[in-house]
Amino acid sequence: MRISQLAERSGVPVATLKYYLREGLVPPGEATSATQAVYGQEHLDRVALVRALLGPGGLSVARARVVLEVVDDDRLTVIDALATASAQLPGPAGDEQPDTAAVREHLERWGWVVDPASPALRDLAVALAAFEAAGFEMRTDYLDRYAEAARALGAIDVAEVPGDSRAGAVRHAVIGTLLVEPVLIALRRLAQQDAAVRRFC
Amino acid sequence: MRISQLAERSGVPVATLKYYLREGLVPPGEATSATQAVYGQEHLDRVALVRALLGPGGLSVARARVVLEVVDDDRLTVIDALATASAQLPGPAGDEQPDTAAVREHLERWGWVVDPASPALRDLAVALAAFEAAGFEMRTDYLDRYAEAARALGAIDVAEVPGDSRAGAVRHAVIGTLLVEPVLIALRRLAQQDAAVRRFC
DNA sequence: CCCCTTGGATAGTGTCGGTATCCAATATTG
DNA sequence: CAATATTGGATACCGACACTATCCAAGGGG
Numbered sequence: 071m072r073i074s075q076l077a078e079r080s081g082v083p084v085a086t087l088k089y090y091l092r093e094g095l096v097p098p099g100e101a102t103s104a105t106q107a108v109y110g111q112e113h114l115d116r117v118a119l120v121r122a123l124l125g126p127g128g129l130s131v132a133r134a135r136v137v138l139e140v141v142d143d144d145r146l147t148v149i150d151a152l153a154t155a156s157a158q159l160p161g162p163a164g165d166e167q168p169d170t171a172a173v174r175e176h177l178e179r180w181g182w183v184v185d186p187a188s189p190a191l192r193d194l195a196v197a198l199a200a201f202e203a204a205g206f207e208m209r210t211d212y213l214d215r216y217a218e219a220a221r222a223l224g225a226i227d228v229a230e231v232p233g234d235s236r237a238g239a240v241r242h243a244v245i246g247t248l249l250v251e252p253v254l255i256a257l258r259r260l261a262q263q264d265a266a267v268r269r270f271c
Numbered sequence: 272m273r274i275s276q277l278a279e280r281s282g283v284p285v286a287t288l289k290y291y292l293r294e295g296l297v298p299p300g301e302a303t304s305a306t307q308a309v310y311g312q313e314h315l316d317r318v319a320l321v322r323a324l325l326g327p328g329g330l331s332v333a334r335a336r337v338v339l340e341v342v343d344d345d346r347l348t349v350i351d352a353l354a355t356a357s358a359q360l361p362g363p364a365g366d367e368q369p370d371t372a373a374v375r376e377h378l379e380r381w382g383w384v385v386d387p388a389s390p391a392l393r394d395l396a397v398a399l400a401a402f403e404a405a406g407f408e409m410r411t412d413y414l415d416r417y418a419e420a421a422r423a424l425g426a427i428d429v430a431e432v433p434g435d436s437r438a439g440a441v442r443h444a445v446i447g448t449l450l451v452e453p454v455l456i457a458l459r460r461l462a463q464q465d466a467a468v469r470r471f472c
Numbered sequence: 473c474c475c476c477t478t479g480g481a482t483a484g485t486g487t488c489g490g491t492a493t494c495c496a497a498t499a500t501t502g
Numbered sequence: 503c504a505a506t507a508t509t510g511g512a513t514a515c516c517g518a519c520a521c522t523a524t525c526c527a528a529g530g531g532g
Contacts, residue, residue: 073478085522088479098479105478105528115406122405124520126363126398131520148471156460162327162453182465190464194457197327201450204323205316206443208454215427216451217458219420224462226416228470242407247463249402250417252363253409254459255452256395257418259357261425262448263391264383269429270349274509286491289510299510306497306509325489332489477530484523491516499508 073099076109080117087117093131095120095138119245127248133158137248141241148231151240152247153185159248161193168195176210180217223254274300277310281318288318294332296321296339320446328449334359338449342442349432349440354386356445362394369396377411381418424455 077084090096096116099107123134140146140155170186173195177184184191201208227246232238278285291297297317300308324335341347341356371387374396378385385392402409428447433439 083522084478086520089521092480101479103478103529105480106530107479119405122401126401149467152464152467156464159460161457177461182461183468184461184464188461188464190457190460194454194461197450197453197457200323200327201454204320204446204450206447206450212427212431213454216424216455217462219423219427220455220458220462221465222420223417223459224464224466226413226420227459227463228466230413231467231470243463243467245405246407247460249398249405249407251456251459252398253395253402253414254417254421254455256362256391256398257421258424258428258452258455259360259391259448260378260383260385260389260395261418261421262428262444263353263357263385263389263425264422265425265429266350266353266432266444267384269432284491285509287489290490293511302510304498304509306511307499308510474532475530476532478528480526482523482525485521487519489516489518491514493514494512496511497509499506501506502504 071109073107073109076113076117080114080121082117082121090117090120094135095131122249123245126252128160128252129158129248130160133160137244141237141244144237146240148236148239148243152243153188155240155244156247157189159189161189162196162200166196166199168192168199170195173198176213176217180214180221182221272310274308274310277314277318281315281322283318283322291318291321295336296332323450324446327453329361329453330359330449331361334361338445342438342445345438347441349437349444352441353444353448354389356441357448358390360390360449362390363397363401367397367400369393369400371396374399377414377418381415381422383422 071079073084073087076082077087080087082090087096091098096113099109099113101107120134120138123129123137124131127134129137136158137155140151140158143151146154170191173191174186177191198208227243227250230246231242272280274285274288277283278288281288283291288297292299297314300310300314302308321335321339324330324338325332328335330338337359338356341352341359344352347355371392374392375387378392399409428444428451431447432443
């Protein structure tokens, strides 16, 4: 199909598709001449993925490009791809360099094995600092119960990753991690409402 | 204290404080003359809260203003305040009006009681739609396990809300909901890493 | 043959947080 | 009391970002 058809089927304006092509979020179509290219189902899928990453996923164009490059790179192992990509996932804003000692202590208590350079470590430290800066106290037993729930979630997710193909595994792990986050947030808010109704009504 | 001291102690530039005052995120200080006002500890706390909402909380200035108005409004019940405020919390982007029938079916299966008009309901439907639009399948048993974990989280949170003062309860419920989200996201990513290491290494 | 679409480049738009500047009124200090 | 500094308030400006519009020459289809 040509770009106008790609625009029509994906629901994304031609000008925006050109922008995505320019930014490297969508691979170029197969050129049939200097001013013509054809696009296939793969491009349609890719555009849908890009829209999901930029919209609900909350990624900027620059971060989405890096994530997609990682997903596309066949040389990386699943672990490496996950680590590289997760560094691009949106975390708490700011470029502070928080003290992660307390966080690493928690992880040790839970028996979690993670890369000490992981950006999620920093994200957690920043998130906890922001919580306390806003005037709340993060109690250890509260955090421990949260960690236990998170451990269950992580186990579910990793069990879900297909083991047969590297590309499929990376794609599922990276994109799944990101796009399930809004699902989890919405579920938690609904669960809070249910619990609040039971307690206060 | 005067505005320059407020700026110094909070670490926020004077120009930005003026911006927050203009936008109604921070209440005006007590005017002592036409060109002078004094600020107290309450303002310092408020500025810290605003920074947390705008930064890690991910709220826009406009949404933060509504959330703060709700928290400040003594006439609302805890449930009403939670509902009003949670409508301002950042959900998946976009202004689509998704079909929530499937989501309400899930809730019924889980036995959750929530306001059918809740924005979180819409957020969940949008998040699930985005996940599927990106080419993934959301299996019922996967979602069920996520819901079970979310239920545990919601119960923890609501048990945490102080029952003695309305203002404290609303503040804790609204702000706590929001600021714990980045903590949960970071915990999940760390848990995934741990689980991935155990599976793939 | 001739108009239409295309790829490619470039410039413009709207929003949004945040800054910078200016001003007259008022404190503070010597 | 006078010189200097600070303030509140208004307004203009800024840079980042995700598009969006325009223009152009080169093909392609009828």
